Amino acid sequence: MNPYRVLPIFTPEKVEEYRNRNFYELSPHIYALADEAYRSLRDQDKDQCILITGESGAGKTEASKLVMSYVAAVCGKGQEVNKVKEQLLQSNPVLEAFGNAKTVRNDNSSRFGKYMDIEFDFKGDPLGGVISNYLLEKSRVVKQPRGERNFHIFYQLLSGASDDTLKKLKLDRDFSKYNYLSLDSAVVNGLDDAANFRTVKNAMQIVGFMEDEVQSVLELVAAVLKLGDIEFKPESRCNGTDESRIKDKNDLKEMCELLGIEQSVLERAFSYRTVEARLEKVSTTLNVAQAYYARDALAKNLYSRLFSWLVTRINESIKAQTKARHKVMGVLDIYGFEIFEDGDNSFEQFIINYCNEKLQQIFIELTLREEQEEYVREGIEWTNIEYFNNAIICDLIENHQNGILAMLDEECLRPGTVTDETFLDKLNTICAEHQHFESRLSKNSKFLTDHSLPHNCFRIQHYAGKVLYRVEGFVDKNNDLLYRDLSQAMYKANHSLIKQLFPEGNPAKVNLKRPPTAGFQFRASVGTLMKNLQTKNPNYIRCIKPNDKKASHIFTDSLVCHQVRYLGLMENVRVRRAGYAFRQAYEPCLERYKMLCKRTWPHWRGPAREGVEVLMADLPVPAEEFSFGRSKIFIRNPRTLFFLEERRRQCLQDLATLIQKIYRGWKCRSHFLLLKKSQIVVAAWYRRYAQEKKYQKIKSATTVVQSYTRGWQARKLLRELKYQKRCEEAVTTISAFWHGTQARRELRTLKEEARRKHAVAVIWAYWQGLKVRREYRKFFRANAGKKIYDFTIQRIMQKYFLGLKSTMPSMSPIDKSWPARPYRFLDGVHRELPRIFHLWRCKKYRSQFTEEKKAVYEEKLEASEIFKDKKALYPSSVSQPFKGDYLEISKNPKYQKLNSAVDEKVLLADVVNKINRANGKGTARIFLLTKKSVVLADQKTGQVKASVPLPDLASVSVSTQSDGFFALRLKEGSASAVKGDFLLSSEHLIEIITKLHRTGATAADSEQLNVDISDEFLVQFKHDKVCVKFIQGAPKNGNSVSCKRKNNRLLEVSVPTTA
Ligand SMILES: Nc1ncnc2c1ncn2[C@@H]1O[C@H](COP(=O)(O)OP(=O)(O)OP(=O)(O)O)[C@@H](O)[C@H]1O
């Protein structure tokens, strides 16, 4: 029962009180039921569902939260588990903010259905959850009945958001600015929207929404508010049709900015509607009413899709992370049965009430019908209890052929004009006979007049009372039509969330099929839910509302009575009273309680039923407390069950004690044995250790004593040995001295004796000598003298030659050293031997020569024959090798021409100076010598100036001094002699002359070339003979030789004196 005030019965103490207690043990409480469900789930591995039903405002949502908080309090703890719990609990404020609203019945009425599966692991710790939502009452977004509000989030955002946030969302705090917010009940007593907004934001953060996701959600909420403020005005067109125009584009602009939509696109979507048939597209203008319809449809869709997205997003966060098998506890909190007294019930109420009918159906199925049928099936004696089965009402609504929802769908899909009235007509024709359906026409057809039933309404007699539905809007709401232009405009938005919400707006995925109707979708999802619930063990919380005033302390009997009755609680209680509180199949029952009887413990070999019978007979339970069915045992009172459970608990305790006792005994004994074993090991080790120590001690003591004894003995021995040694030494010394004395004495005697013998021998020798000399004096002089002399000389020579062998000079021909002679008489040998040796080593030296080297040395030899001791220049030339081709004429490209002009091999090529007769100065010329001729050529150009065949040469004149002047004298009368002789000077004079001399000698049939060496010679210049005179001059102008013309017939060459 809703107390409408906070009672102190939901405290942590109460949680502890109800924790792990039997269901009937304490007074009824939501915690008792939650505990029962949780324990069945944890201990018996049965999936559970908790169905919370009741009228709107009866306290279902509160009850569901209490169940969740209880489960959260009693299940396991830990960082991860606590996070999951917190996320599950915090999903409530978020969903309530977006899905709850103030209605006349309830200030926090759930305007959507919610079924939440909480998943647990085998220990009973929560792993996560899955939330399913059912049909949000989206019509509330655009219009609220009198005295009601829009969804909380709109008011919360405007009251609770900071100025900054509101500015960003382009919103104003003033509710009155927004058409979609009803003003008469904008502020609700006891509801702090601003504080709730903070709670919601905090909850979103805990659940795991990102900062930008929260912002996107708020932008959408703001966009819905802005959308409501867009207004249209009519504008007539020339063809007479009415068209709508947006009155003030400011709101549209702001909304477009918020959602990133191009203003013109949305504006067009509000003005035109494009209908796409299979092949063609037709665009029609919208009139004002249609534009408003389009705007509201967009607002409703935007909001309801946002809500579904929120649910999906929360599911993502609270999804169980493991794939391990889990148990499930479902909590169903769905909108409660709703009746507007003034007959203003619409499609939403119809849907809500249909859902409640289905839940009632499940309740009836599982408690009343199923239970009674079970008694009959099991053969238990039973008097049937009557109850109202609402299956007939469910059938009226959901029947696939002629149910109201099916007919509504049919109307919506039918071609031609379809209105709410045609739908009502259809109902009137098809459902007129149904006993739970009433309408003006059906009544009229039965000749009944009911003025409480307007023309455009029909009435259904629900299990919870009669509800009058106004057909207005049924078709539209069922169609739930959003013009494609609008969804396409939304898809074009530059806003990720909006794009996600309108996937059908994607031009690439145009689907011409009609989307399923709202009624169809709802029926299908309710069908799935029912199937799901039937697979689980149901637990019921039936909420009762004490009054219609939302006030505490008021108890309206009639209202409560009405609820109790239509909820079928009376029948339920009756069935429960007459029936049995508990039933269980024989096998699990025997398994659970077999420890209560010695005959069934630990194993019962026979059939389970007999085992249970034996068991029950053994227990002090009166026979009327239980009955044996065909497959189950039925226990009438909870008391008996508690008794069984209590006995079982005690037995389990005893068994546990027994197990503990044996285990402890075993543990202690094994511990003792281990200790004993360890003690033996420790003692053994210790003894060994102690003995070892003792042994070490004795050993070291023994060693000390031993060492002392040995030391003492050793010292004694040492002393003795030393004494012995000293004695021996003394003996040795004494004997040595004694022997020494003896030896010296003997030596003296021997020496004396030897001296005497020697003296005797000497004296005897002298005497003999004297005797012999006297005897042989006459023969000696004639023969012995010469022999002795020859022998001595021979010995000396031998010694000298042998000595020479080791003191021989080196093999170099220029080495002039020779070992000195020891005696003067060796002078001759001393002179001859070096000469022979030198000749021999020169021969050796020559024998290594190659042909070229030989030629070079021959030339050198010839030079020496010509110039040695004749010309002062010669000695300096000895060490200079004769190179011959100084100009490298064959290789040098400069002289290529000259080279080709000369036929034979060039023997010598050098630069010489040709002396001018006129001034004595020289001109550089190339001097070439071949086998046959001498060639003079220009040094620069290589042009041949003169070529003299060797036979034409008469002689060569040179001075005796160290100059390089030479004159080539030509044979008189020869062809070359016409031009006269040549006076030349060269640095390689010796080489040139030698080569000339040699070549002249080898040239065929020519005479030897004469070389005149004198300090004055004549040179024939053309016609005149000039005398060239060499004088010795003072060393001036460096060491250069100068040539001067003295007169017409004399050239004087001054050669500096060489030091
Ligand atoms: N156990 C309770 N203790 C105190 N107040 C309660 C309790 N249960 C419900 N109420 C009060 O009743 C109001 C309505 O409860 P609740 O929203 O749970 O109803 P509901 O059955 O879910 O209604 P609807 O079907 O409209 O969603 C709560 O806002 C709260 O003020």
Ligand SMILES: [Mg+2]
């Ligand atoms: Mg609720």
